[in-house]
Amino acid sequence: MKRAVTIAAALSVAASVAMAGNVVTAVKVGSLKGLKCGAKVIRKYAKFTPIAVYPQSTLHLNDKKANELNKDAKAKIVQVAALTDGKRVAIIMRWPDKSKDVFKGYKSDIYPDGFAVQFAANADKPEKLPYIGMGSDGRPVEIFLRKAYGQPVYEPNGNGDVAHQVNPHNAPYFGKDLKKFEKAVAKKGSKEYARAFVSEGFRSMSQIKDGSVKWRSDMHYVGKKGMWGGMIVKNIKDAYSKPSKNELAVAVAVWDGKELQRDGLKRLSSWIAVKLPHAKNKALEAVVNEQVKGDVANGKKQFEANCASCHNDRNFHNAPVYMAPDLSNIGGQATAAYLRESILDPNAVVVPGYNRNQHPNFAWYNVDKNGKRTSIMPPFNFLDKKTVDDIVAYLQTQKAEVAK
Numbered sequence: 001m002k003r004a005v006t007i008a009a010a011l012s013v014a015a016s017v018a019m020a021g022n023v024v025t026a027v028k029v030g031s032l033k034g035l036k037c038g039a040k041v042i043r044k045y046a047k048f049t050p051i052a053v054y055p056q057s058t059l060h061l062n063d064k065k066a067n068e069l070n071k072d073a074k075a076k077i078v079q080v081a082a083l084t085d086g087k088r089v090a091i092i093m094r095w096p097d098k099s100k101d102v103f104k105g106y107k108s109d110i111y112p113d114g115f116a117v118q119f120a121a122n123a124d125k126p127e128k129l130p131y132i133g134m135g136s137d138g139r140p141v142e143i144f145l146r147k148a149y150g151q152p153v154y155e156p157n158g159n160g161d162v163a164h165q166v167n168p169h170n171a172p173y174f175g176k177d178l179k180k181f182e183k184a185v186a187k188k189g190s191k192e193y194a195r196a197f198v199s200e201g202f203r204s205m206s207q208i209k210d211g212s213v214k215w216r217s218d219m220h221y222v223g224k225k226g227m228w229g230g231m232i233v234k235n236i237k238d239a240y241s242k243p244s245k246n247e248l249a250v251a252v253a254v255w256d257g258k259e260l261q262r263d264g265l266k267r268l269s270s271w272i273a274v275k276l277p278h279a280k281n282k283a284l285e286a287v288v289n290e291q292v293k294g295d296v297a298n299g300k301k302q303f304e305a306n307c308a309s310c311h312n313d314r315n316f317h318n319a320p321v322y323m324a325p326d327l328s329n330i331g332g333q334a335t336a337a338y339l340r341e342s343i344l345d346p347n348a349v350v351v352p353g354y355n356r357n358q359h360p361n362f363a364w365y366n367v368d369k370n371g372k373r374t375s376i377m378p379p380f381n382f383l384d385k386k387t388v389d390d391i392v393a394y395l396q397t398q399k400a401e402v403a404k
């Protein structure tokens with residue numbers, strides 16, 4: 001009897017998860033000043049929505065061990081909540097991670113756990129949201145990145161450049177000056193790795209250093225539960241992102257240091273609609289939750305005929321690895337609107353791909369004399385609407401299962 005009740009409860013949880021979708025409702029609170037992970041106001045008011053984050057498999061990293069560790073990586077559930085005090089918004093995350101991996105000095109083989117929160121600069125046209133992997137030409141994103149650092153990061157010149165640090169082994173040459181220098185550096189050095197960026201596609205990230213964005217972050221590991229908590233607080237509207245009809249388009253990512261994850265190797269959500277108080281617009285919500293009802297079996301056939309010569313996914317592995325994005329997790333990270341656009345108009349968003357110097361035979365785009373990129377993928381605008389829907393429905397099945 002008890003067992004049956006438990007199963008029924010589990011089923012009803014699963015059902016409510018499926019219905020909630022990628023929508024987070026921001027709860028209005030008095031003030032977000034000094035907010036930290038585990039604060040009472042979070043425990044009392046935050047409404048968490050389970051959001052699946054999928055391994056980013058678009059590109060293959062040049063690291064055999066990391067690739068091996070991430071080959072069969074599963075998706076994770078990140079619990080995401082939002083609070084607002086009218087002026088600011090806090091995005092709060094909790095996610096499972098069995099080991100706490102923190103950065104220790106400048107050891108190049110240790111990677112820290114971390115998380116990021118990405119805001120679309122603009123969600124006025126939700127069917128044309130930025131490319132989920134750090135924005136795209138003309139569709140920028142604002143990114144807040146926080147990593148688990150066990151000791152202060154000293155950047156004497158403030159550029160993340162540690163090469164100019166004084167080596168303490170040379171202390172005899174510096175004498176008292178070294179102590180003085182180290183003190184000055186410690187004062188200037190940041191105690192944590194927390195950075196804000198604007199980006200229009202990967203390899204175009206640039207750090208916001210002019211102080212135009214006021215934000216804070218916190219990160220906290222609960223060993224007993226094997227869970228990380230993370231949060232960022234920022235102004236709802238700033239120089240790089242603004243809400244549209246009281247809604248924000250947000251995506252979250254987490255890095256697991258144990259799996260040697262860093263840079264693009266991470267788990268990433270699809271776009272989430274964060275509803276601020278008085279959100280009126282349903283368009284963003286509709287876009288982030290659209291599941292296309294198509295004939296998946298026909299979509300797979302069409303994919304094999306039209307796409308599998310360039311793209312690999314969970315079923316097809318015949319294309320050269322560097323040829324085109326690996327679509328094994330595209331269903332977990334892209335909206336249906338993005339997939340449709342990718343098929344009909346590949347130039348709308350051109351995914352940058354590999355370093356063109358290292359892989360000259362596998363450039364994903366050409367550059368014309370004005371510097372404009374055109375995709376090497378042909379537009380499939382000759383396919384009828386039903387066929388496109390079938391392919392999109394098939395692509396939406398392309399995602400890792402969620403780890404138990």
Ligand code: HEC
Pocket residue numbers: 058303306307308309310311323324325330339342343346347349350351352363364365375376377378380391
């Ligand atoms: C000639 C090779 C080629 C063919 C054929 C091809 N693609 Fe592509 N595709 C690419 C390349 C290269 C890119 C990356 C550049 C860009 O964004 O257009 C890409 C990008 C994409 C993206 C965006 C991926 C991402 O990570 O955001 C999707 C989705 C996609 N293609 C789907 C398809 C589908 C579906 C078909 C078949 C109907 C197809 N492609 C046929 C080469 C190809």
